[in-house]
Amino acid sequence: MMKIKAEAQERHVLTIMVDNEAGILAKIAGLFTARGYNIDSLTVADITDEHDVSRITIVTHGPPAVIDQIHAQLERLVPVHKVTDLTEVGPYVARELALIKVAGKDENRVEALRLAEVFRAKVVDTTTSSFIFELTGAPDKIDTFVALMKELGLVEVGRTGIVGMIRGAQAA
């Protein structure tokens, strides 16, 4: 009987500078689906005064040869100016923003607020029985905080996905 085999995977963070034109996001997201690549997270926003260039950060995983293909295939798209594999050129900073809603009373509520202080999360909304925390940081910090909140009445989580940038004075 035939079985499907799996290969060893690596996780990479890519930043992509693109012309801010109609359909570019569909083109990039579609490239990943059409060629069977993975998207763990994707963020996009325009970053120039003229609103003509967008910066996309994609977190992906795959075998090294596939990561190299992803890089090359992205660069081949006409509206793509530049692709940087932060994991390859590193070290880099990766940050993510999360909104975390927690509901509870008494001890749980106090403990949630105390942990939020430890994690330097901001309270951006509150009722007598709930908080929304805003937390910025590396993804694993957010993972840890969310895990702790599960015990204290976690209602829902929203995350932006990673924005990444190379350390040091140079642009990527």
Added chain:
Amino acid sequence: MVVKSERSGAEILVESLVAKGVEFVFGYPGGAVLPIYDALFGDERIRHILVRHEAGAAHAAEGYARATGKPGVVLVTSGPGATNAVTGIADAFLDSIPLVVITGQVPTALIGSDAFQEADTVGITRHCTKHNYLVKDPSQLASVIDEAFRIATEGRPGPVVVDIPKDVQIASTRWTGHAPQTRNRYSPQVEAPADAVAEAVAMLAAARAPVFYTGGGVINSGPEAARLLQELQALTGAPVTSTLMGLGAFPAAHKDWLGMLGMHGTYESNMAMNRADLIVCVGARFDDRVTGRLDAFSPDSRKIHIDIDRASINKTVRVDLPLVGDCGQVLRQIITGWLDAGHKAQDLTEWRARIDGWRARNSLAYPKPTTGEIMPQLAIERLYELTKDREPIISTEVGQHQMWAAQHFHFDAPNKWLTSGGLGTMGYGLPAAIGAQVGCPDALVIDIAGDASIQMNIQELGTATQFRLPVKVFILNNEWMGMVRQWQELTYESRYSSSYSDALPDFVKLAEAYGWKGIQIDTLDQLDDGIRAMIDYPGPVIVDCRVTKEANCFPMIPSGAAHTDMLLYGDEVAGTMDDEAKALV
């Protein structure tokens, strides 16, 4: 001359096409392109070739592009016009053929409303085009067309779709007589870095068993690249094999020509690839039809890969030295490097002797029946012998006849061989031949077809009639979808599921119905006369050549096997295959 005035989008489109040197447009009118058709009406500068189905338009434009080296232009309406053209667009994408496809679209205000003949053309073609546009303002049209042609033709060529809503075709805008200057955002690397070239030269000079493995990139680079390939080959003495798409870039008459490689390639080319110590891949992409089983592909060689598309490097086979650049440019750089270094060709006597040993297996041999039946391979051989002096342009459909043509018809120059390699599109050959004949009116253009494939775009017979194009269709009629039947015989214990060509038309009567000449060849003694009659007739001809019904195409690397495991004629062929092999295409 600067003409300052208001012009409609449709008029600006036509002016922009003329400015790009477009002489022919292959198309089919419809509601959403009526303004463009009106702008073309009576315009002497562009000749519109009316096809019978939009797939035919795209394939005809491909054939035109492949035969002339110029981009093919397609004009179709919205919705079904565009979706019908998609197969040809996808075909051009996989075979790197430069096309600019203009599609009409419903008016901008109706986009997204499920309007009559609306389809999301830009969405549908996103992943089978090199780039595509939805033009929402007539003032952008000229620069979009300008960029579309550059993208289609520069770097690795490919299809570009320009989708134009009907209101944008009608609305007017200021027109100065030329496209406004825009930022050039597409400039592919054409020259390889000098240090990499020097390393390539050193590797070539040291190789004792080198092979040039060339592909469609050499053809796309232009006739000069084919000449430079011969020049570098002469300096090094290395034998040459080619992919299906690259046939003609190196003369088949040359003593160092190994023939095509891969699944239906020659034994000597595949063995040479397997035993080589250096492979120089020039404009090919290590396609699965070429490599066979990847872990057994050319295990002991170092590999140089010249390709203008960085994404083709290390896609399936890891190479030792990538040279990203235009084939012609990089070949010239290597030649210059070789001459500057004062290298002499290695003594390849031993390597040649090994190759001669493999060649002696005569892998293209086939049985010769004594019954008067025509073997399909023999039909191709005779077609070649009787037409070669005319340097014909050959197109094919897809299947056994295509492989037999690749094996037994020999090409000594580029741009003479038009075939659907990557996508493998049945129905490509007839419209491609029509496009080639439009671009090369004095050439002898022959579509070598199968009885099944020819029916996939048979309606284009009318196009040839209308435009008085003397194309020839040579059908190897074995009453089967031969390649499907062959695979069913080899891997599914001869369970011939739906592969018999039942209810075939009378091709001679069909030809006559369209105003063509029809010729039927039944026996060996009619073969040469039939071919001569086809050549001598000044108009279009269908030849229905009845061949041996159950001939198989050999040699063959079975699915999932290595180059060294080729099946030759007369080999014992098993009727089953394990699931791992069956799962490969």
